[in-house]
Amino acid sequence: MLKEDRHNIIVEETVTNGSSSFQSLSKKLAVSEDTIRRDIKELDNKGLLRAVRGGAVSVSRIPHHYRDRENTDIDQKKIIAQKAVSLIKSGQVLFFDGGTSVLELAKILPLDLKVTIITNSFPVANAIEDHPTAELIFLGGKLNKTSFATYGNETLQGIAKFKVDIYFLGICSIAPDNLSCKDxxxxxxxxxxxxxxxxxxxxxxxDKINSESPYFIAQTDRMHTLITENSKGTPGTKALTKLGIEIL
Known part of the structure; x- marks a missing residue:
């Protein structure tokens, strides 16, 4: 088998399953684990996957710019939002970040829900500005024109003033050992x-489960609950359940 063909199979296997191991690829391709290890290192250098201990995981292929993401997988995001809204109770204080699934949640907040929402996202703020009973606190700072959200010291200082009930985290990439994003x-x-x-x-x-992006956020087990559009049979959720994360 040509090296290029072997590389194509390794990438396809990793993307399809979210991850792959030296052992499974060695058996599938009938080559040594040392050969697979070298292949994965080359593919990692090209940005086609991410080498990890014992194998590889897929890299996030989610579009970077907000405009490209906001209408992607919209039906799935609406399902996620419907699940998420059931966790919110009147009187709570909440963080909403700039994730597009978080935006869908902001759009469907019940009109009689009395909550305080703190956000750094302009699209989220626009979705909430006409809500009759939700109080909105917008975090200032520099504008990231890719995500339409604020960042920097002013934003971080604003966050530090609060201790909220729930943070709704828009996930870019999640693997069993870490949460990561592109900025x-x-x-x-x-x-x-x-x-x-x-x-x-x-x-x-x-599709973001078992993927990684360049910038580390935190260990995955710091998260309490994960909501996806398909909690049953989703590849990778079993490993997250073992961490004590609730899957909805």
Missing amino acids: LEDAEIKLAMMRHSVKTVGLCTS
Whole structure:
């Protein structure tokens, strides 16, 4: 088998399953584990997957710009939002970040729900501004024109003033050992919101499970609940359940 063909199979196997191991790939391709290890290192250098201990995981292929993400997988995000809204009770104080699944949640808040929502996201703020009973606190700072959200010291200082009931975390990439995203500034904001929340609820479509992005946020087990559009039979959720994370 040609090296290029072997690389294509390794990438396909990793993307399909979310991860792959030296052992399974060695058996499938009838080559040594040392050969697979070298292949995975090359593919990691090309950005086609991410090498981890014992094998590889897929890299997030979610579009980076907000405009490209906001209408992607919209039906799945609406299912996620419907599940998430059931966790909210009147009187709570909440963090909403700039995730597009979080935006769908902001759009369907019941009109009689009396909550305080703290956000750094302009789209989320726009969705809530006409809500009759929800109080909105917008976190200032520099504008990230890719995510339409604020970041920087002013934003972080604003977050530090609160201790909220629930943080609804828009997930870019989640693996059994870490949460990650595509912007360093976004990673800093998400970690700060986690630190200043009693409970963190992650929202993500199932294709983000078992993927990684360049910037580390926190260990995955710091999250309390994960909501996807398909909690049963989703690849990777079993490993997250073992961490004590509730799957909805």
